[in-house]
Amino acid sequence: MEKQKANIDFNNEVIRIRGLQKSFGDYHVLRGIDLDLYQGENLVVLGRSGTGKSVLIKLISGMLYPDAGTINVLGNELTTITEKEMEALRIRIGFSFQNSALYDSMTVRKNLEFPLVRNRKGITRKEIDNAVHKVLDAVSLSQTINQMPSELSGGQRKRIGIARTLILNPEIMLYDEPTAGLDPITCIEINELINEVQQSYNTSSIIITHDLTCAKMVGDRVAMLLDGQFQRVGTFDEVFATDDARVKPFYDYNFIE
């Protein structure tokens, strides 16, 4: 299925990262990242396991703190932001975890209600129910509303995880390997969901993946993370129009004939 033309505003950067560095002990994971995410676009971040893709979006969502560099998210500079401002900013960013991170002691309904009732004071029961049904509809899983996370399949869990972030109407979505560990057909369904979210919720997203089908289907731009920096950024075809021995294998191994 072809991706619908996205409505991107290239003059409006929702995320602007300059010279970002992060180390753990002696290991320099990120060594000077520059990145712009434009309003309305889907940016795919590719990279091998352990290159620091998850670390990057954890820095963007404020779960980790950078060693050097600046991260500007929706006009807020994360390195100088106050705790209060960070709290307000967090609910404008949706984070879909690599392993879904559903609250496994709660039903699907409670999982979805949880961020809502705790962030919107004085919300009515009816409003909550409407919001829950709306996001469940968006991920086409209305029938699971009373199930426990342990009763869901991997793909269903991913989608409920996405629904749980959508319920707060985020402006930015960060997807950490949304298709990892899923069968090809479920992958494509998730990719379609990501595109639908982009269209109907008007989000700007960073999608982390090593799945090139996913990159091709959802990415307006693709960025390749290599040795702690973005080596190639552009459209899918631009990024792979190279003989770089670190980039080419990525493509070749994904599409073995």
Added chain:
Amino acid sequence: MESIESHTEQAPSGLTKVKNSVISFFLMLYRVYAFIIRFFKEVFVPPYEFREVVRQCYETGVRSFTLITLTGFIIGVIFTKQSRPSLTDFGATSWLPSLVSIAVLKALAPLVTALIAAGKVGSSIGAELGSMRVTEQIDAMEVSGTKPFKFLVCTRVIATTFTIPLLATYTALIALLGGYLNINQNEGTSYATFIEQAFEPITFVDIWASLAKAVVFGFTIGIVGCYQGYNSTKGTEGVGKAANGAVVTAMFLVFIEEVLIVQIAGWFR
């Protein structure tokens, strides 16, 4: 990639090992202290998560109820049975009720309850929060602005602080019941006489000291369990470590606190 290989560490010498473990011990003390401070900072700020507190109280009670009932009763019976011969030698079996009640109310009930709760409740808090940490559920709460510390930690610590004194009271009653049944069977002491003799040597300071002990134990078990779970390391073995660490540390602290509180209560007599 080469940067990873080039930094393989040399095996540390004995002295550095000792130095490191001393440093890490004090680092841990500081982190526990910061954790407790954070608890007191957040616990008085609304929302108070009343429903979650009630649910956690229920969990705490249910988890330890059966074992506490059994242990309390057996302690009462056994203690009475074992004390009888030495009193018989002095012809002083009439002291048995007061002996049992002193032992149970002043020492055994809070301590036994705390140890059982450390095993049952502390470990499950550690495991529960540990697995939530490992599976990034706590991070997920954090990034969706839902204040996991308040929801997960404050509620559990309040629950154990409140419930364990109740459980300790219950343990005391059950143990006294065990003692009474045994005495009633052997000496034929009536219920009214037993109660009268049992509470004769007990002062209010004793009761308050025991309750205070139970409160401190409850707080300790909750805080330690939460600390271990909340800060558990990634990976599956992190959960086991958190659960185990919760039990061991809590029991250790309970013994130390027991000694301290007995000392302090002594000053008020």
